[in-house]
Amino acid sequence: MTDDCCENDCADSSCCDESPVLLPDDDRAEELAMYAWALAHPARVRILRLLLTRKSCVCGEIVGEMPLAQSTVSQHLKILKESGLVKGEVSGPKVCYCVDRNALATMKKLVGTLTPVLSSPEEEPAC
Amino acid sequence: MTDDCCENDCADSSCCDESPVLLPDDDRAEELAMYAWALAHPARVRILRLLLTRKSCVCGEIVGEMPLAQSTVSQHLKILKESGLVKGEVSGPKVCYCVDRNALATMKKLVGTLTPVLSSPEEEPAC
């Protein structure tokens, strides 16, 4: 009652109890962080969306679509590739980039993991 | 046929055509990037999961739960707060942290935006 943040009075130790808080899939934290890191730059989000808009690969004209130098775009593509979200395939002098659907699905699943555990959906945590 | 990356022969200009590629919500790229940036570090993912596991706020014992110094955890919490995913509420000398459900939903929605536009769900982009 003294605080309106937690319904079970978090200010004293009754809320922040001694439960070990064994996170179910804590090792996946790094996996999710890696995917999130790939999207942690607006340019990479735009590139990914560009690759999604086009049905498949968009070769190198990404550079023409963005206000960045070719080397910079190449760096971003490298990061996207390292995260696994994007795969590149050489086809002649060009390179086809397209989104790895499985990796995208995995990332979405990991993001979906971030769900508040609530007994009833009505009770807002109030803070 | 020369490349197996795109079904519509991306190596020449027929695939990478001149369509302006008006991204529907390109301005949202920065918004998504900001959320992704908040999750781009394993420690922050763990903190967020910690906050989700506990029903609401977890005060400062996050420090005890993680192998990091208090100042470091505070920095991560600051980043999470700046992204909007987490809100902090002062209750006495302690601070209640809990996840902003709306922001979390917004982030999930933005992540859900990243969907390949496909005519039929069967045709894999082959690369």
Place this chain on the structure above:
DNA sequence: TCGCTATATCGTTGATCGGCGATTAACGCT
């Protein structure tokens, strides 16, 4: 073979991150 085009890589520079210890600020309690 010789260029031409398209990517990738290198090297540099400035900015930022992530970590820490130490200090400061805010609050409750005696």
Place this chain on the structure above:
DNA sequence: AGCGTTAATCGCCGATCAACGATATAGCGA
């Protein structure tokens, strides 16, 4: 008022990012 607790902030450091220009690499075509 003074003390203890909690959290935020301040420097400081090494490491990394993001951007660029310049250079190297790889195919294709004439």
